[in-house]
Amino acid sequence: MKTHNSTPRAERLVDELTLEEQISLMSGEDFWNVGAIERLGIGALRVTDGPNGARGGGSLNGGTHSAAFPVGIAIGATWNPELVEKVGAAIALETREKGASVLLGPTINIQRGPLNGRNFECYSEDPILTGYLAAAYVTGLQAQGVAATLKHFIANESEIRRTVNSSDVDERTLRELYLVPFEMAIKQANAWAVMTSYNRINGTYAADNKWLISEVLRNDWGFDGLVMSDWFGLRSTKEGAIAGLDLEMPGPALVRGNKLLELVQSGDVPAEMIRAAALNVLRLLERTGDLDNMDERTEIENERDETRSLIREAGVQSAVLLKNVGALPLEGEMKIAVVGPNAKSARVMGGGSAQLNAYRRVSPWDGLVDALGEETLTFAQGCRNDRFEPIIEGTFTRAWFANDALDGEPFKTEEIAALEHFGSAPVEGVDPHNHSSRTTGTWTAPRDGTFRFGFHCTGKGRLFLNDKLMAEAWDSWERGRTLFEEGCDPVTADITVKEGETVDIRFEFATKPNFDLFFHAHQVGVGRVLGMDDIEEAVEVAAAADVAIVCVGRTAEWDTEGWDLPDMTLPGIQNDLVSAVAAKAHKTIVLLQTGGPVEMPWLDQVDAVLECWYPGQEAGYAIADVILGKRSPGGKLPQTFPVKLDDAPTFSGTPQRTYPGEDGRVEYTEKLEIGYRHHSGDGPAPLFPFGFGLSYTTFSLGTPDAELDETGAGSVTLPVTNTGERKGSEVVQLYIAPQTASVDRPAMELKGFAKLALAGGMTDMAKITLSPRDFAYFDVDSQTWKVDAGDYTLRIGTSAADIAHEVTVTIAAQTLHV
Template sequence: MTDTPNTDHATSTPDIGALLDQLTLEEQVSLLAGADFWRTVAIPRLNVPQLKVSDGPAGVRGGGPLVGGTKTAAYPVGIALGSTWNVALLHEVGASLAREALDKGAGVLLAPTINVLRSALNGRNFENYAEDPVLTGRLATAYVRGLQENGVAATPKHFAGNESEYQRGTISSDIPARAMRELYLRPFEMVVKDADPWAIMTAYNRLDGMYCSDHPWLLGTVLRKEWGFTGLVMSDWGGTHSAGESARAGLDLEMPGPTKARTGLLQEAQNDPVTAAAVRERARAVLTLIGRTGTFTNPRDVRDSAEQDTERPETRALIRRAAAEGMVLLKNTGLLPLKPGRTVAVIGPNAGSAQVMGGGSAQMNAHRAVSPLDGLRESPDAGTLTTATGCDNGKFLPVPQVTVSAEYRDHPGGEVVGRDTRPQAEVMWFQTPEGVSTANFHATLTLSVQAPHTGRYDFSLASAGLSRLLVDGQPVVDNWDAWAPGDTYFGFGSGEVRGHRELSAGTHELRAEYTPNSFENGIAGFNAVRIGFRPAPDDGSVAQAAALAAQADYAVVCVGTNGDWETEGVDRWGLDLPGRQDELVRAVLNANPNTVVVLQTGGPVSMPWLGSAPAVLQAWFPGQEAGHAIADVLYGRAEPGGRLSQTFPASLEDDPTHPLNPDVQYPGEDGRVEYREGLFTGYRHVDRAGTTPLFAFGHGLSFTTFEVSNPQLAAAAAAPGQDARLSVQVKNTGARPGSTVVQLYVHDRESRLERPEKELKAFAKVHLNAGEIATVEFTLGMRDLAYYDDAEHAWVAEAGDFDLLIGQSSADLPLTLRLTLTDNWTEATS
């Protein structure tokens, strides 16, 4: 078997049925697991090429490791795109990502992530779009269409019930039927029916006790039979748990490869006609995906060495525009936009450090990473800038960004059998040099660091494997003899182990030793180590930063988190900003009343200083052009176009997953997590519980003002199966161009089953010049009026009156229309 398909000549797309007939059973089985971490199996004798997949959704990493690798464009993360509420923009982003994927030889992008945000503490909060299924579904549909119209398969994920990272590989998400249908399956249903995705990825977790990758009801009954899905179903990496059972249930492709869970599939298929028939259908799905991506016609060079790192000006411009459009102006008492040419003190741990992406499989080697400080410096409106860090917000020590030399041996003290270099002091071995076993090697990493002054310095190691660190030949950190599982590397790594040493000013040599351990992590060959280094913190830095801020016309304090805090594999830490950041914000606000707080987080945080802050901008992780987009908004060159796609609770106690039972409801216990809140998450929980959020779902300010008025229904009543059409006028009543989001919620005035007080059913992003008026039109169908009746296994819209609530956030709905449904409507499910 060759590593890459034969690309000497293009072949036409074959008849899939005829091709299946030519495949032996062994060859059919071989197609049902990856050849390696990113590629499917090729069958050269029948000109079946390999198909390469790549991680998304906020960029296309290619086939390299999570750090380093081929440079690529980094787009705003999911919650930033979700906060744009802009369907057309998501289509544009999808189309742009298709071109990036083709640069990397990939025909499949593992994106978008469309799990509904259930809790403020989800570790992959930043990757998802929204707490609302309709907002998520519409944005995802546009993204998928943009990708696939340009020849690259989308892979909506994680199907289904993956709303937290705690024990995600084994935990059972026990979800009530109504919540499952109305919240957690709804975005997937919308995407499947409206965008026809060519692939879907299953979740790691169990659903009501059964692994999603083995779930015949989820994959067969609902996805394929009820919704009409025609694409390929793949597992998440290491998320296949059986051979024949998963094939019969509807899982087409085990990833990564070589196969682990399906090693006995051939024997099962040889002895069981039902399994053999399932294998044929699963192989059909793999071949169909190869055909849909045009790979039969144009086999791509799928080698990692062939990846292109082309950087395009139009892509940079799109990322910058999308980043600004997703930024949410949470508060502004008139301070913003800043006046040009003034002195600005740029303060905070995120000021000079560009936080452009979250962690885990979403990270990549971005073409650039523009910090807020650099963005403000390069703005044409900039005056004199000063800067201070003030405090630290790192979960781990920083990774030295220096060249690392690696030597490989079969065992400690043995002969060198391979060498390579890495661009930084975090190394992931998805591949090793030729002749070096990924399962059994000893690596020695050597690098030099600079100590700017004499004093104490901190060092650290975290590793998915055994590691130890020497500084100038002296042992400083031992993560070898006492290695223990921790929260790094998707739960496959250790915790961070620290040590310290007094250093003289100058250059010092660090040497780390690493070897895989015997920990069975579910993904063969996953090896990684992270080296950390920094000077010991200065206790007086907050006061020094505040003193600097006092001397400037404006202060911009940049606080938040980074991809170590917001990452796959571990849930968020809480709602308080890590470290001394709240103290820093208060100190700067006291020193300078003209202070803008710029938040960069992947989800809600508490803001104990909010009452004193004249302006707060939620900037998320907005991609590689982060600093430029932040400067554009601060100086008013771009509109802060975002509206919150997730409620910001006033406290963790107001989060819907915490009040009832903090163990079994979140994060889970005894191998299960119970969704006891049912339908009442996000703004639905706010309405039911009567809490006052810090900021409501849909909230966001503009640099101008808008008036929504004159709502009209085309007809006051609708018969079952008939659409309802309505319109509303929007006027920009301010002095400059801007945008708003008109939001339409439905309230059922009387229902046999309990329903949320209101549910988002339609929205429209509107851009208007000063004084301009536009008419926005909406269409509501029967599903927009319906709830799911789990006893009847049907969607039901009951005859009676519905209030249509219209405004600019879930807490600002001044307009109401009354719609009457003349008779009951139902739609049966499986």
């Protein structure tokens, strides 16, 4: 689709709008749309959540089916901008089929530490890797006429109290680390939209931050696109408008509308700022080709074979082989035990606003059955890794009451298939902030055992089993860390039942005032309580096979928006399961699926470890391709894996205010020393370094040739040879280490990389281009980038810790403007 640049038409149209119409374009009409101006034939602007697909207007886990692509950290592990551009183009088609022209993605915040609940959604701990991948994603998306929305701008590296906390970051750190991916995506790919983060930056909310929006984004970088708030993230009428925030989302307006009109009429907000914001909305409509689109927006399902193939390919290229002692790939006839909580559960995506209703969810078991047949496989679950009990499914009746006390006759009664609700208003006509509901039905025990019922909710809740109150958060409700920090922590009750026994369920819910986000939700689940007997069963199954694949990790309940992980330990008793299986199995392969690093106390006991992240809907097929040797694993770590949590930069002797924060402030006291910068300096050695990943073949890096002028402009080339027999890929990484510096600088920083796919015995040239900016630091006093004269070491290798060559270059002093 042809893209559209701004034209005099948009300039003409904005001046044909009344002041009221201009202001109407500065807020959403509803949750996903900015309203049309029918008088002038101006179409509506429709957005959809991303970034690992296009959900459309459905709920977080329902609605129209969509293609689920690998999550951000898996995309980061590919180190492949060319592939990521294809992913962006494919998601653009999905976006259009959901009736939208703006995708809320990519998420390009930096993985500051290992516990951020949204690390899975971000590409990397490194700004250069993130920036190149972000630019590729934006290019692919916008080439199809769909706007990318870079998020979250800026310093949203933790989910704990993210809507109120202040990220206190010095300007140099912002400029050299956290702002870089946004700058690259704007300057290299001309991103059309940016979303501000919820948090404050140095005391000022991002949506109100004039320095951030008007000075850095627009003046320094020349951004001419649209700036929108995160949902309910704009808290002011005047400050946000003055700062240059164009669009308040969602709608209808909470702080704009007539409130903003009054400020313009009183002279407190200049009319020209309203015009500029409305023009930015019109420009975005023009770029997406929707300025004249008055058609009704519909959603369709269209699952493409080529999209499925692309997702599968991306899954293969994201798989990181962390250890392999003669265990992988699996070839020849053998009996394979597939055990663990993630074996038959397809972990294809993370949680929060990135969720969607995937066309399919292929588990590791499904992928291996498809490739080998079920007769060669055995299974045992061993343990669970849920954060919540699985949502109860069946036939239930829910009655809605137009008050918060379950009083009177129901306003509406409906049949539902799962004991959950998520949304702003339950049914039309009920106050979204003052209602209650009663859900009734039955549950039948699938087997003998002890089962745990649990719920969490944004308002008051209580659970009755066989008419007996078993769990309540009604009078005792306290704010916890569920449902985007609007819900209570899980409340549970255990019962022991026989197979086939029926239990009557009644769950009651009532609203209470929200904190920051204006929605209500509840989830009620049940699951069998597993213990050491179940681990012993898994050990027996593993011992009877030739090889055991232990499928462990986390789930979308753990890696999710709205909360941070409590630690780096695998949830539940999964570590016990791995160790027990490794002690008895002939060979043990650990298949990890997580959204970031985990501790591995069993690492020396197992034969192989393969990290597959959340690789999208084709997960099991991509995993089987790698495990069975149809493809070599193509991923490299985009985030350092520390040995233990205390080794991470936000935990190594740092005070409480560094993480998770104190008195409403999170101080980035580590400054530039995150990730591999921390571990490459005086920090502890990591378990697995940034950029690390094994293959089923081997590679050698030939002598590099650095052709740089005295400014640092030029390129570095070197031959790369696949010295094995199998086809595989290697990522050549170039880090720059200043030998002397006038300011504190990290020991080394990634500045370029090249991924090559080579057949056995093949040689090709890797080329990495450098510029003067790659040698510079940001000088806050002069507001320029400065290069110190002197010698710099180019460190070239296959990870931050595996450096094959070092080349010294001499660079002249320079001053570069932003």
